[in-house]
Amino acid sequence: MADWEMVIGLEIHAQLATKSKIFSGSATAYGAAPNTQANLVDLAYPGVLPVLNAEAVRMAVKFGLAIGATIARRSIFARKNYFYPDLPKGYQISQYEQPVVGKGSLAIMLDDGAVKTIGVTRAHLEEDAGKSLHEGLANASGIDLNRAGTPLLEIVSEPDMRSAKEAVAYMKKIHTLVRYLEICDGNMQEGSFRCDANVSVRPRGASRFGTRAEIKNLNSFRFVEKAIQYEAARQVELIESGGKVVQETRLYDSDRNETRSMRSKEEANDYRYFPDPDLLPLEVDENFIGAVRATLPELPDEKAARFARDFGLSAYDAGVLCASRELGGYFEAVAQGLGRPHAKLAANWVMGELSSALNRDNVEIAASRVSPAALSGLLARIVDETISGKIAKDVFEAMWSEGMAADAVIEARGLKQITDSGAIEGMIDAVIAANPKQLADYRAGKDKLFGFFVGQVMKATGGKANPAQLNELLKIKLAGG
Amino acid sequence: MLHNLSIGELADRLSAKQISSVELTRHFLARIERLNPGLNAVITITAEQALESATAADRRLALGERGRLLGIPLIHKDIFCTDGVRTSCGSRMLDNFIAPYDATIVARLKSAGAVMLGKANMDEFAMGSSNETSYYGPVKNPWDTTKVPGGSSGGSAAALAARLAPICTGTDTGGSIRQPAALTGVTGIKPTYGRVSRYGMIAFASSLDQAGVLTLSAADAAAVLQVMAGFDPNDSTSVDAPVPDYPALLDAPLKGLKIGLLREFFDGLESRNAALIQDALKVFTSLGADTVEVSLPHLPMSVPTYYVVAPAECSSNLSRFDGVRFGHRCAQPQDLKDLYERSRGEGFGAEVKRRIMTGTYVLSAGYYDAYYLKAQKVRRLINDDFRAAFQKADLVVGPTTPTPAFAIGAKVDDPVTMYLNDIYTIGANLAGLPGLSTPCGFVDGLPMGLQLIGPHFSEARLLGAAHQFQRATAWHTHTPGGYE
Numbered sequence: 001m002a003d004w005e006m007v008i009g010l011e012i013h014a015q016l017a018t019k020s021k022i023f024s025g026s027a028t029a030y031g032a033a034p035n036t037q038a039n040l041v042d043l044a045y046p047g048v049l050p051v052l053n054a055e056a057v058r059m060a061v062k063f064g065l066a067i068g069a070t071i072a073r074r075s076i077f078a079r080k081n082y083f084y085p086d087l088p089k090g091y092q093i094s095q096y097e098q099p100v101v102g103k104g105s106l107a108i109m110l111d112d113g114a115v116k117t118i119g120v121t122r123a124h125l126e127e128d129a130g131k132s133l134h135e136g137l138a139n140a141s142g143i144d145l146n147r148a149g150t151p152l153l154e155i156v157s158e159p160d161m162r163s164a165k166e167a168v169a170y171m172k173k174i175h176t177l178v179r180y181l182e183i184c185d186g187n188m189q190e191g192s193f194r195c196d197a198n199v200s201v202r203p204r205g206a207s208r209f210g211t212r213a214e215i216k217n218l219n220s221f222r223f224v225e226k227a228i229q230y231e232a233a234r235q236v237e238l239i240e241s242g243g244k245v246v247q248e249t250r251l252y253d254s255d256r257n258e259t260r261s262m263r264s265k266e267e268a269n270d271y272r273y274f275p276d277p278d279l280l281p282l283e284v285d286e287n288f289i290g291a292v293r294a295t296l297p298e299l300p301d302e303k304a305a306r307f308a309r310d311f312g313l314s315a316y317d318a319g320v321l322c323a324s325r326e327l328g329g330y331f332e333a334v335a336q337g338l339g340r341p342h343a344k345l346a347a348n349w350v351m352g353e354l355s356s357a358l359n360r361d362n363v364e365i366a367a368s369r370v371s372p373a374a375l376s377g378l379l380a381r382i383v384d385e386t387i388s389g390k391i392a393k394d395v396f397e398a399m400w401s402e403g404m405a406a407d408a409v410i411e412a413r414g415l416k417q418i419t420d421s422g423a424i425e426g427m428i429d430a431v432i433a434a435n436p437k438q439l440a441d442y443r444a445g446k447d448k449l450f451g452f453f454v455g456q457v458m459k460a461t462g463g464k465a466n467p468a469q470l471n472e473l474l475k476i477k478l479a480g481g
Numbered sequence: 482m483l484h485n486l487s488i489g490e491l492a493d494r495l496s497a498k499q500i501s502s503v504e505l506t507r508h509f510l511a512r513i514e515r516l517n518p519g520l521n522a523v524i525t526i527t528a529e530q531a532l533e534s535a536t537a538a539d540r541r542l543a544l545g546e547r548g549r550l551l552g553i554p555l556i557h558k559d560i561f562c563t564d565g566v567r568t569s570c571g572s573r574m575l576d577n578f579i580a581p582y583d584a585t586i587v588a589r590l591k592s593a594g595a596v597m598l599g600k601a602n603m604d605e606f607a608m609g610s611s612n613e614t615s616y617y618g619p620v621k622n623p624w625d626t627t628k629v630p631g632g633s634s635g636g637s638a639a640a641l642a643a644r645l646a647p648i649c650t651g652t653d654t655g656g657s658i659r660q661p662a663a664l665t666g667v668t669g670i671k672p673t674y675g676r677v678s679r680y681g682m683i684a685f686a687s688s689l690d691q692a693g694v695l696t697l698s699a700a701d702a703a704a705v706l707q708v709m710a711g712f713d714p715n716d717s718t719s720v721d722a723p724v725p726d727y728p729a730l731l732d733a734p735l736k737g738l739k740i741g742l743l744r745e746f747f748d749g750l751e752s753r754n755a756a757l758i759q760d761a762l763k764v765f766t767s768l769g770a771d772t773v774e775v776s777l778p779h780l781p782m783s784v785p786t787y788y789v790v791a792p793a794e795c796s797s798n799l800s801r802f803d804g805v806r807f808g809h810r811c812a813q814p815q816d817l818k819d820l821y822e823r824s825r826g827e828g829f830g831a832e833v834k835r836r837i838m839t840g841t842y843v844l845s846a847g848y849y850d851a852y853y854l855k856a857q858k859v860r861r862l863i864n865d866d867f868r869a870a871f872q873k874a875d876l877v878v879g880p881t882t883p884t885p886a887f888a889i890g891a892k893v894d895d896p897v898t899m900y901l902n903d904i905y906t907i908g909a910n911l912a913g914l915p916g917l918s919t920p921c922g923f924v925d926g927l928p929m930g931l932q933l934i935g936p937h938f939s940e941a942r943l944l945g946a947a948h949q950f951q952r953a954t955a956w957h958t959h960t961p962g963g964y965e
Contacts, residue, residue: 040582044801046575046808047562047584047681049716079797081844083821090800143805272844274853277688277794279717 009159014184015192022151023050034144044088056151059183069104086130099124119158164228227252311343337376378406484644502535502552522639525600551594555648559600562681571615574828584681602636623961628886631661638665656906659918663881663930674913675720678713686791699947703727736769741874757922775870789856796840881918881930920956
């Protein structure tokens with residue numbers, strides 16, 4: 001791959017979190033019994049007509065404003081015509097030539113900390129199709145139209161990404177953003193957030209793009225990364241062995257980690273797009289846009305910049321903490337409880353112990369068993385040297401599993417740090433007395449044995465000795481003081 | 482006789498208890514039973530439900546309720562969904578389709594107390610100008626049963642002309658109300674696009690389709706339109722504008738009204754037909770109106786434009802008839818493709834297939850710009866022509882059709898000749914304008930229609946002009962022999 005460069009563009013489909021469908025009053029909730037959330041409009045009965053859900057428009061505009069995009073004052077719904085059993089009307093209503101959200105952009109952070117801007121070509125509203133069901137049906141296919149008519153925002157990027165990692169970083173950024181905006185639940189297992197990847201390769205330094213393949217329906221970040229890597233490698237191998245990449249649609253098989261051809265450009269459908277005469281052009285005015293703008297929350301980048309500035313965090317830490325609105329909010333509550341000078345400690349704990357406990361037990365941060373106030377109570381005991389950072393981890397585990405406050409755990413288990421110099425000195429004396437050989441070796445120049453003595457004293461105190469005091473006193477004693 | 486009375490007279494008799502809605506309903510049901518077999522105008526008769534509705538109307542009347550349509554029978558074109566009643570759209574595809582809901586206009590007329598007697602025959606999916614494309618066979622013109630009644634609302638027009646009901650609903654995509662009204666000697670109005678809800682009306686060409694009504698007079702049409710018109714939240718293209726009191730405006734004086742004579746409508750028009758229009762103009766002049774000549778230079782392009790736009794929309798609108806959820810499904814489909822191909826191949830008739838293919842073609846990659854987009858441009862030009870004409874005239878008039886009713890079978894093998902039959906009516910659909918046809922005389926013993934087209938939302942003006950014309954001429958009172 002060294003001589004080759006990948007060119008990647010993503011089309012992300014974010015299911016909008018409206019209560020009802022984009023053109024009918026049916027509910028959009030996931031997981032209902034087949035066809036129980038499909039009314040006559042969703043079933044495309046003769047004579048029915050679509051009526052646009054204003055909430056879906058609000059959400060699309062909210063997204064557009066968040067990426068600094070132009071909002072079309074007038075946009076058009078078109079019909080994309082093709083036959084498929086899960087497409088009841090025989091056409092999908094989708095914005096084609098004139099989408100509601102025009103050009104915008106957003107920044108992603110690369111592994112080396114560099115920031116790269118990715119262009120968003122457009123974002124448009126459309127309806128989802130239903131699903132075909134094959135399992136458990138002999139010689140037949142079932143159709144579930146619950147999902148038919150669910151509103152989608154299709155977010156189309158420029159071909160600005162140059163590696164699978166960049167593509168994943170971009171997709172994660174959009175994922176974060178749509179959840180911040182509360183316009184999509186981001187649930188990838190349920191298909192609420194998925195993407196198609198357009199991948200091509202070209203000799204490094206070339207100005208023209210290679211022929212691209214489109215990989216359909218990728219529903220996890222890992223699959224996006226692996227599918228792109230596989231596809232780019234396939235294309236390079238093909239070209240290097242004298243072949244030519246053909247423009248086609250491919251499907252990623254995650255079990256075998258490969259992409260396979262679905263259909264080529266020649267076989268592609270002619271969708272016969274034309275403006276849907278059942279829907280008037282969508283017109284949004286300044287008042288509407290202003291009202292939507294007023295509902296915008298603090299965006300992830302703004303929040304991260306503020307964290308970096310106000311709490312003295314690194315850009316990387318601030319970015320991690322702002323990956324979700326909930327995580328950022330949690331951190332901020334802990335940091336405020338603890339005081340600004342100790343924000344770094346709060347950040348480390350939120351990204352460390354707390355995040356691993358949440359992941360381990362698969363708990364959402366909103367349902368965390370340790371509240372921000374409880375965590376800042378614990379961290380305050382580190383700050384005031386009641387306990388060491390190491391002991392604090394044990395206290396945290398107890399708080400997590402038993403729901404107790406930090407002070408209660410410390411009290412009940414007698415974990416209060418020993419800061420009485422006399423007591424520590426006494427224990428040091430006992431340890432030195434018990435290990436004359438090590439003492440002799442140390443004094444003969446084996447400095448590494450210092451750690452041995454620290455460990456022995458800590459062991460004797462049950463880990464409760466104040467580490468700084470211990471170090472200081474031990475140095476004096478070992479030196480013969 | 483009851484069946485020659487106006488809706489107003491029927492309503493008076495109902496409220497005066499001189500007759501009950503049940504009696505009125507029985508009267509028309511008996512006429513349908515006796516006369517329909519010779520016409521094939523009504524394809525579903527809902528006698529039992531009609532008598533129930535009539536009984537309910539009588540109860541409302543007994544409680545002192547009054548309404549222009551309370552207890553008055555009607556027949557719906559079979560394009561309107563009627564809850565629990567077969568809604569075939571004249572097609573084998575929907576021969577087995579029982580609609581699970583009422584179209585908005587059906588619901589509005591129902592709640593006004595109108596009594597549905599049955600459903601009227603029509604060209605398949607409203608595609609036709611002679612009512613010969615119906616799966617249920619052609620409808621015969623009561624004036625001469627060897628002649629067509631026009632289409633696509635041919636069943637509605639024939640039923641009305643034969644006095645099988647005092648009200649028949651219709652739809653008009655390229656003249657489907659006005660042309661059959663003209664060929665059967667009745668009054669038909671196609672309102673402004675968006676004036677009447679399309680919800681529950683099976684779509685042919687969504688940007689052109691408009692529901693309206695056929696009646697024996699403009700005054701009757703005013704009473705029915707009053708109930709049908711108005712905004713419907715279920716139809717995004719319906720217009721949220723107040724509905725004038727049409728019956729109250731019928732007598733607005735015509736003095737000073739500027740009537741535009743459409744020059745292009747007379748090019749090649751047969752002299753006897755042209756003479757009827759000139760006579761009609763004299764009537765208007767005698768009523769105080771002024772005449773001016775106006776021109777629609779792009780009108781000759783209306784037929785080709787229409788036959789791009791309408792098939793394009795229909796090719797997409799009819800995709801939902803796929804044999805999966807409702808309607809005709811072929812026997813033992815082998816796979817998905819077979820299911821689609823045979824269900825649609827068997828379910829649709831030749832004219833519908835022709836238009837689906839034409840529409841698919843004009844929307845295809847590589848042809849879209851040359852056909853569909855070009856047609857949309859011409860459509861705007863025609864719209865502009867009308868706008869210019871309405872700078873000079875308050876309404877424009879001309880013949881509704883080039884000729885009186887033609888023989889059944891005469892044009893079925895020549896679609897282009899058939900399409901040209903709509904030359905005078907299509908313009909109003911392309912521009913979304915209201916149009917009305919009123920009887921204006923006879924040629925060879927067959928009725929001819931005078932067409933009035935007005936600016937958007939000028940229904941009251943059209944109805945008023947037609948009403949006063951009818952009072953001055955009485956052409957609309959002529960009844961075909963055997964149906965008096």
